[in-house]
Amino acid sequence: STSSVLSTEKDESTASKDSTTEVASKSQESTAETPKQKLLDIIGNMKVEVSYRKKLQQLKTREIKKQATNKLEGPDGKGSMLQKTTEDTQRGKPLSPELVEAASAVASFLPLNKKQTESELIAQLRRHEETTDKQKKGGTINIRNVISEMAVKRQSPAQRGVRISNRISLELDEDGQRIKPERLSPQSSDSRSLKVGRRLNIFTKASTETENALKTVSSPTIWDLEFAKEIAAITAQPPRNGFEEMIQWTKEGILWEFPIDNEAGMEDNAEFHEHIFLEKHLEDFPKQGPIRHFMELVICGLSKNPYLSVKQKIEHIEWFQKYFEEKKELLQEI
Amino acid sequence: MAASVLGWALRAARQVSPAPSLPSRSYYVDWRMLRDVKRRKLAYEYADERLRINAIRKNTILPKELQEVADKEIADLPRDSCPVRIRNRCVLTSRPRGVKRRWRLSRIVFRHFADHAQMSGIQRAMW
Numbered sequence: 001s002t003s004s005v006l007s008t009e010k011d012e013s014t015a016s017k018d019s020t021t022e023v024a025s026k027s028q029e030s031t032a033e034t035p036k037q038k039l040l041d042i043i044g045n046m047k048v049e050v051s052y053r054k055k056l057q058q059l060k061t062r063e064i065k066k067q068a069t070n071k072l073e074g075p076d077g078k079g080s081m082l083q084k085t086t087e088d089t090q091r092g093k094p095l096s097p098e099l100v101e102a103a104s105a106v107a108s109f110l111p112l113n114k115k116q117t118e119s120e121l122i123a124q125l126r127r128h129e130e131t132t133d134k135q136k137k138g139g140t141i142n143i144r145n146v147i148s149e150m151a152v153k154r155q156s157p158a159q160r161g162v163r164i165s166n167r168i169s170l171e172l173d174e175d176g177q178r179i180k181p182e183r184l185s186p187q188s189s190d191s192r193s194l195k196v197g198r199r200l201n202i203f204t205k206a207s208t209e210t211e212n213a214l215k216t217v218s219s220p221t222i223w224d225l226e227f228a229k230e231i232a233a234i235t236a237q238p239p240r241n242g243f244e245e246m247i248q249w250t251k252e253g254i255l256w257e258f259p260i261d262n263e264a265g266m267e268d269n270a271e272f273h274e275h276i277f278l279e280k281h282l283e284d285f286p287k288q289g290p291i292r293h294f295m296e297l298v299i300c301g302l303s304k305n306p307y308l309s310v311k312q313k314i315e316h317i318e319w320f321q322k323y324f325e326e327k328k329e330l331l332q333e334i
Numbered sequence: 335m336a337a338s339v340l341g342w343a344l345r346a347a348r349q350v351s352p353a354p355s356l357p358s359r360s361y362y363v364d365w366r367m368l369r370d371v372k373r374r375k376l377a378y379e380y381a382d383e384r385l386r387i388n389a390i391r392k393n394t395i396l397p398k399e400l401q402e403v404a405d406k407e408i409a410d411l412p413r414d415s416c417p418v419r420i421r422n423r424c425v426l427t428s429r430p431r432g433v434k435r436r437w438r439l440s441r442i443v444f445r446h447f448a449d450h451a452q453m454s455g456i457q458r459a460m461w
Contacts, residue, residue, distance in 0.1 A: 290395045290396050290397065291396070293395050294390075294393065294395050294396055297395070298389070315382075316382070316386065319382075319383075319386055320386065323386075323390075327400065327403065330399065330400070330403065331397075331400070334397050334399055334400075
């Protein structure tokens with residue numbers, strides 16, 4: 001565990017090196033071997049630093065907190081378990097008491113003014129909480145992220161002439177029509193593509209408008225209907241191209257919807273047992289005799305038919321029932 | 335409020351507008367095609383009944399008197415309701431013979447379109 005602590009601290013030290021060069025750092029303590037001294041170094045540098053790389057700081061505070069509590073558990077055994085989930089479960093201003101305890105413990109390690117460091121650490125924690133909440137909701141806009149992806153495009157004057165001449169072509173096709181210049185694909189043909197990169201959170205999502213379900217007004221007047229029909233007739237322009245024509249046909253029902261759904265018209269939400277066990281529909285028939293035999297054969301055939309819906313099968317059986325009812329007198333003569 | 339009502343009426347009008355006003359094609363290629371169309375419609379309507387009455391007729395279990403009654407009943411149905419009378423004519427020219435079933439076209443029309451590259455996936459055979 002101590003080796004892992006060491007490795008993470010080394011990462012932090014390399015990270016903090018960029019900031020230390022820019023900021024007037026406190027006196028760098030002599031490079032001590034113990035991890036405790038290294039921790040103190042980092043905390044000392046962090047405290048004085050003007051926060052201008054916020055994210056880095058937050059990372060550091062988080063990791064330091066964890067390490068501090070780990071250290072507390074190890075040598076001192078203070079028994080304050082900093083769970084990783086406390087930061088997630090926390091919402092709003094009040095910090096968890098464990099974090100406050102950890103902050104006070106860290107402050108006690110430092111050789112400097114105890115109360116000041118403690119208050120500063122707690123303030124940083126608060127800011128950290130705020131930003132994590134905001135970022136979870138996706139509210140913060142990092143201009144750095146936006147600009148980092150952009151690149152300035154330079155056009156040489158020699159190439160400009162080429163590009164302009166590309167737009168107007170003077171060649172003629174076989175039929176006597178001009179050949180158009182080849183168009184680029186909608187995605188830029190440069191090395192960047194549109195779908196790569198981090199979410200920038202520049203635009204807010206459009207809130208879905210809830211439609212008014214209640215129509216409090218009684219049926220609209222004839223004039224309203226007429227007006228609506230007029231508008232519909234005017235706005236329904238003839239289709240500009242084949243695609244729009246196909247869209248119109250699909251709406252009307254002339255064209256099928258693709259990919260083709262074999263069960264487009266019929267919706268049979270029946271379980272398999274309703275298809276197969278059709279004997280319950282045979283209750284009105286006589287139990288013995290040729291009619292029963294015949295109907296059992298009918299049911300056997302229907303149960304094996306996958307192309308009919310349950311309704312259609314029941315209709316078949318009911319028709320037979322009616323038919324045999326009508327022919328009852330005839331049957332009794334026999 | 336008025337706007338929402340108008341919007342609803344507009345939507346309804348949009349859905350209804352194509353159906354009554356647009357005339358569908360009222361001329362078939364010739365009278366024979368029209369008669370064939372009528373036969374198909376009737377055959378579709380009476381298909382279930384014919385199936386059931388035939389099930390009673392082609393039976394060894396039921397008594398023969400019942401089957402004779404069923405015979406009479408099916409003969410009483412309109413003559414155009416039997417599917418045997420349907421002829422698969424060419425859709426464009428109403429030619430009764432030389433019609434390929436997959437495309438519903440007669441051989442002459444099929445050749446015409448295929449040569450003008452208007453039949454998807456059709457190529458002149460050569461091997």
